[in-house]
Amino acid sequence: MESIKGKNILVIGATGGIGKQLVKLLHQSGANLFITGRNAEKIEQVRKEFFISEQSAFAADLTILENVNQLKERFFSNHQTIDALINVSGIGIIKNSEQLTSADFLQTILINLYTPFNIIQAFLPSMKEHKKGLIVHIPGVLGKVPMLGAAAYSASKYGLVGMLQSIREEIKRTEIRITNIFMGGVDSPFWDHIDLKVQKEKMISAEEAAKAIWFLCQQPSSGVISEMVLQPFNHQAI
């Protein structure tokens, strides 16, 4: 396994259930972290808890392209290179197609697909220049198998997978690795705004989900884990 110590790692969605647990693990392993999330208060809490400098934290709505450009500027004024880009941001709107508004659909695509594209466009050139780096996203199982009520969510996550598969073709002759994690239900605040009865106690814990990403960050660069599937033992939707 490769050491995480001193690696320049960008965590997007660091204020979320999985993101915060990941920041904890990466901090304990000595990563050189840059964190971002939408909520300024929450990002400040995470920053302080894990002794991250003010210059290495940025609270912003990343659906706004200007904010992605600022993130890039801030990141590279603190770190010369990027070793890993871990995007664990996203939203879930689960409704049948008649209830799903066009605003719901657009918001889902904006956060789960358009924003990851802009982020990759901001950070991939540096990885290409150095011919190495790791990019991790969580399309989730709904990026592989659709579910009732997931028309917008699955569209965004299938789109994410398609986009990343195409980008993989661009980086074939480099050591840039792209990993998609097809995770089942994770016990996190993600479910708080979803009108669906779920059994959170049967889901994967946010800590276990973060450990899977932490493991990926330690993979030797001679190989790539293109996909990881991590499912809870029992189905959580009731």
Ligand SMILES: NC(=O)c1ccc[n+]([C@@H]2O[C@H](COP(=O)([O-])OP(=O)(O)OC[C@H]3O[C@@H](n4cnc5c(N)ncnc54)[C@H](OP(=O)(O)O)[C@@H]3O)[C@@H](O)[C@H]2O)c1
């Ligand atoms: N939880 C699950 O069961 C599950 C299963 C499969 C896949 N996933 C995927 O895993 C990822 C993380 O999920 P989670 O469970 O950790 O969710 P979460 O606890 O709801 O966290 C979501 C994160 O996304 C950030 N975010 C949302 N909108 C944003 C925006 N416009 N700009 C910047 N940041 C934004 C949030 O920031 P703030 O908190 O600061 O607003 C938060 O950090 C998502 O991509 C999700 O689709 C989750």
